[in-house]
Amino acid sequence: MPPTPPPSHLRDDLFGNSKLIFGLIAIVWVVIIARAWMNVKSADDFVITVTQPQVQEFARTQLEALQQQSFARDIELCGIIFENSDGTLGATPPREGDEASCGISYWDEPGMRPIASFHTHGSFSREYDSEVPSMQDMQSDFESGLDGYVATPGGRFWRVDASGPTAEMICGEDCLSQDGDYVPCPASAPARSYSFAQLSARQTGTIATC
Secondary structure, eight states, X not given: OXXXXXXXXXXXXXXXXXXXXXXXXXXXXXXXXXXXXXXXXXXXGGOOOSOHHHHHHHHHHHHHHHHHHHHHHXXXXXXXXXXXXXXXXXXXXXXXXXXXXXXXXXXXXXXXXXXXXXXXXXXXXXXXXXXXXXXXXXHHHHXXXXXXXXXXXXXXXXXXETTTTEEEEEEOTTSSOOOTTOOOOGGGOOOSEEEHHHHHHHHHSOOOOX
């Protein structure tokens, strides 16, 4: 015996409920698509409007705020500077590294244009040539296409120009906060600037000790 079909009013209710469910699904789908479309970067999002001196001063502020923590914990701290879609500068939360390295990463979000990296060099140690950017610093900045800003235990402030790559000392000892354990060494004082080849020669050669 075939099953008895539901009464007509139940069929209407079921049909109406199905329409409602499918309607809600369609609305949710439209919202998802709309949000995805809004998150697509336009060409305008990639136009840098801030100047290099503005980025440099912003990097100096970020590094100054991290120096004492970097000395106390004997670790490198690093981050990314970006320009927002409204033309203001921002920075990612500082990432913790170890005594001699820091793995910089960033989130490529809509309306955010990464434009530079920054990192400290930890506390003073005679084991590291930490008053200059390292060859790894230079190589990393060159490969990422982002300029890099470096703070040293002696308070020096460097900019690595990724297009070179070259490193330029923006200001010397005590320009930024200095590690209390820092001991100057005139015999191995860094030059004002380095090409990659010059920095390689310094760090693979014999550096004077004090």
